[in-house]
Amino acid sequence: MHRVEPSAPLLDVAALRTEFPILHRTVHGGKPLVYLDNAATTQKPNVVIDTIADFYRNHNANAHRAGHVLGSEVTTMFESARRRVAESIGASAEEIVFTRGTTESLNLLAATMSGRFERGHRRNIVISEMEHHANIVPWQMVRDRTGAEIRVIPVDDHGLLDMQVAEQIIDDSTAIVSIVHVSNTLGTANDVHRLSAMAHGVGAEFIVDAAQSISGMNIDVNEIGCDALVFSAHKVYGPMGIGVAFIRGRLMESLPPYQGGGSMITSVTFDKTTYAEGPLRFEAGTPNIEGAIGLAAALSWRDSLDMSSVIAHKHALTLSLTSGLASREGIRLHGTHQGHSGIVSFSVDGVHSQDLGLMLDAHGVAVRTGHHCTMPLTARFSTSGSVRVSAAVYTSTDEVDFFFSALDRALTVLR
Amino acid sequence: MQSTKTISELTDEIGAMLEALPDWEERFGAIMAMGKELAPYPEEFRREDFIVKGCQSQVWLYPQLADGRIHFSADSDALIVKGLVALVVRIMQDRTPQEILAAPKDIAERLGLVQHLSQNRSSGLASMLKQIRLYAVAFSMRTSS
Known part of the structure; x- marks a missing residue:
């Protein structure tokens, strides 16, 4: 893993986002798209x-x-x-x-x-x-x-x-x-x-x-x-x-x-x-x-990006995700070494990962659920698959906050 | 129990009901409520043979032929999918194999679920409808021979 440089210049995420046209579209009749399935595929910049x-x-x-x-x-x-x-x-x-x-x-x-x-x-x-x-x-x-x-x-x-x-x-x-x-x-x-x-x-x-x-x-x-x-x-x-x-x-x-x-x-x-x-x-x-x-x-x-800034930004996003999930009742993180990958998988006691994925999608939040093409590994951590949230360089802290409010809302309905 | 309405009428009625709800959170709520009304699934049929293939969650569907009509028992380990299978069962319950085989092919589309669910192979809606059709084919051969 690469070192996280505390002195890395801050990434201008708002400016980066203007280069990705898809990030400005809406889903389900006007809800902003919150795309957190970047481990499946990343979005493409204009260039x-x-x-x-x-x-x-x-x-x-x-x-x-x-x-x-x-x-x-x-x-x-x-x-x-x-x-x-x-x-x-x-x-x-x-x-x-x-x-x-x-x-x-x-x-x-x-x-x-x-x-x-x-x-x-x-x-x-x-x-x-x-x-x-x-x-x-x-x-x-x-x-x-x-x-x-x-x-x-x-x-x-x-x-x-x-x-x-x-x-x-x-x-x-x-x-x-x-x-x-x-x-x-x-x-x-x-x-x-x-x-x-x-x-x-x-x-x-x-x-x-x-x-x-x-x-x-x-x-x-x-x-x-x-x-x-x-x-x-x-x-x-x-x-x-x-x-x-x-x-x-x-x-x-x-x-x-x-x-x-x-x-x-x-x-x-x-x-x-x-x-x-x-x-x-x-x-x-x-x-x-x-x-x-x-x-x-x-x-x-x-x-063209400063990689130390990318790493610092994704490290901060990963930490917000892991700490936010860990502070909620009944949520189990899969693994403890997410580093600055932006990839966080979890399961919720008594809630099927597919239900959670569909509910999050109803709010415009795109995540992956299931076994993530790693069946032997996922089976080790949970029987009903997991929910995977994955951030990219253009993921904003506002999107992570929105994910958590959608998650809380979904869990209220599903539990 | 079999509805007095045809498969087609019931499909459109449920489709209109879901369509009228303001957003997907409400629609999923209504779908999950249907799942809660499903009769308990007989444990002796919670077997590999009755799992519907092609769903991300586990879906069991057990058909029984009585008086020329197919009665389905169904279950799932996920709430929304359990609601979906309940919805499909409500439309198809206690029909003759011939009625099921003559049913319109665009049930998923007419339920208004296309955009959100039926194209998402993980929901398994298409697999459930296909499985029901396969059981109807099997039973129609049995009733005609």
Whole structure:
């Protein structure tokens, strides 16, 4: 977790909000929208929306194919988007594969790394109890195909990984350690530096799921020391349907292609096909070009903010949420280490999370209810799922206050 | 007990009643009140086989055929959804399988719940209506053979 700097300049949230048109709409006949489902997807600033519209208004062509002027403009835009993404996480452009999102990135890694279990002595993959289904199911598919073993680092009552167990189960027979950076359910930030050292200490490869961390902290793949890192654009103010798999050069070279098709080849005959080198080898077919340049615009927007101010603002919001919930009768927080993630999950004694979610929505407050695609984890804390409130950089303290008044009103009706 | 009104009439009547309420808090209040009037669900049928798939909360729906009409027992662990299943049961209770199969396909829309609930797959309203239709199909085959 990053340090919260008490001296960080205050974020001008009111000014930020003017950049997000959707934050000014109303719902249910005139109620202001209070959007607190940012862990599901963040809203998009004008600069991202305008970049995508400009692409279709003025540039649209296919990349890497055409010799005409639009084609070369678009190829330049697409490849400079790749450089922008690389720069944003301290990688080089040749290590950035564009995918449909975190889920596809993890599927790509699982599918192309599965050969590791067909030979050699490394027989297991280590994940954790707080993984999103996207970092569980692709590995189960590998297990079912190859007989590999999945080992799980447990979570304690505070919502922290049991690092002692991690030390024991990451061993000489481990091929891959794949762990979430910030839990989408608990808001816990895991110690990826320590996990990276553990993995590399036994010669295993280390993958980080940065879906929830990319918007709220600076990510540097060299500082973390990971071999791969994945995230989605839509959780960092960018468009949907585009994401990233950073794959370190030496790992990428060892991987077979993922899907076959156009773009990923250098030559094709009916007898033999030669595959392209580098990220293009994993990008069969026409890519999501407007998505890639929209993502680059989103990351530039993120990078224009002072990250220490973002962290201080989200830390203050997280504290208001956790302390406000803890002070109310019958409310149980799930985990105690939300940090500056903005993510807070809770359940209320005798009240179903779905009822609470619907009642909050009746007041214009958007939250997530259910199991948050982390069924094994949610089941550990509550039987009827949980309510998750998730703040973003543009969330105001007024919105948190409004959430609490809507919550109190909903609980009066439901209890 | 079966209403003297048709499925279509009852749907429109409940839809109009919900529509007349000033906001969703009131509508949810009215829906939850319907849930409270639901007859207790027989514990012996609180089984996996009678869970309606596709709802975020647990919904049980148990059909019984008597004198050519289907009588439903229903329950849910969430209050609003329990109200919704009660509402659907009130419309469909003690009808013949043929009546249910001939019912309009846009019941959710006519209840005025489209915007808020029926498109939200977590509410399970569409799944409940589909399950009732499936039971009607099964019973219609039994009554005609």
